[in-house]
Amino acid sequence: MKKNIIKIHKNHKIAISCYTMQILFTTLLFVNNCFERFNFFQTKNSEYFECVIAIIIFVINIGSVFVIKCLCDARKEEEEMKLNLLKYQHIEEENRIYLRHRHDMKNHLLIIFKLIQEKEYDRLEEYLLLYQKNIANSIIHIETGMKELDILFYSKVNKARENDIQVEMKCSSRIHCSKQAVLDLISILSNILDNALDACKTVEADKEKSIKICMEENAIDYRFIVSNTFSDKMKVDKDKIFEVGFSTKGIKRGEGLYIVKKKVEKYEGNILVNINNHYFEIVIEIPKYALVGKYEKYRKVN
Structure with missing residues (x-):
């Protein structure tokens, strides 16, 4: 590089x-x-x-x-090269997690064997469920249909883990996007995820730090939903959040959401903000024809 x-x-x-x-x-x-x-x-x-x-x-x-x-x-x-570097970094991280679990497997087998010997089947079931949950939380599989998006989510998920932030991700659609629109889509989601990470970092130590990511589609639109917990001390004004310069992070740091709104509108999309149960949620809807190009045909994957 x-x-x-x-x-x-x-x-x-x-x-x-x-x-x-x-x-x-x-x-x-x-x-x-x-x-x-x-x-x-x-x-x-x-x-x-x-x-x-x-x-x-x-x-x-x-x-x-x-x-x-x-x-x-x-x-x-x-x-x-940057995209490949992010991909390799994620593979390295996943390999490190795999090797850690493999190293711990001997100890887990000893505990399982001991519980079986003592016929502690209830405790064994509880232990196995806990271990399964631990593995599920450690390894996350991301398949959006776009390599660039996969790498973006991999990097943000790893960054969240480093800050003890729980990430829940659901992708029920495969995204189709023209080369011209890829950079804008990456910019939109990167800004949203960075804001979610920053907000979670401010959450008090005794409270949950969590980010939820959902991607879905209907006949017309792709929908991207990102929600996160935030500190009780953070004051959010829904009417001003997309104005130029507005920020809860300090002076001259409030351009992100304004840029996001402009780029979403560029593709004839909508962006909504909801605040429910201590979760700050952003919903982005972008027409499929706008992402794939007004004169391109997209194929729906069954």
Whole structure:
């Protein structure tokens, strides 16, 4: 990734040099044409001079096209590397959890064997249920139909675990999204999840820290629902929450939800806020045709 960043910076410098030379020679050609009208500073071979300048400008333009293409390719490669890095980090985390459970398995088997020997079947059942619940909470499977979304949720779930925040996730649909809309959708959900994590971190130590994520669909819309617990000290004004600069996190940190609202509206969607039973809930509805592209057909997976 470091080499790719260096490559991007190098191409940026080349692009700036090309555009500087292009502006310089274009200005020179323009000034020469102005002087030609008044017969100032004109040589016998002025037409030849103009032809040379035009050829140089043309060559610089062709070079600029290739430089821009290299910049785009390098940027795509960088984004792909970032996505793969997140994926590998999650795989590493899942492997670490698996190895921990495997290491503990010997101890669990000894306890199970001892309970069977003593015919403590009620305690055995209780112990097995507790162990099963522990495994279910440790390993989470995410399958949204989009690799980018999977990686986003993996990273946010891991971050929540690091802060002792419980995560409950339900995905009853597979998301179909055009390449043009992927970045906006990632930005929308990333902002919402970051706000949920920040709110949970402020919850008092003796109270539950929890985030619930739900993705579903109907015939027309995709629905994304994120709810989280929050501190009793946090004051939330539903009427102002999407205004520019509004924040419960401090000065100059309130742009996130305003940007989310604008991007949701860009795709002709709706965003709603509910506060129930100490849970702050955001519901986002985006039409399917808007995410897949107004002129693309999407396929519903049964």
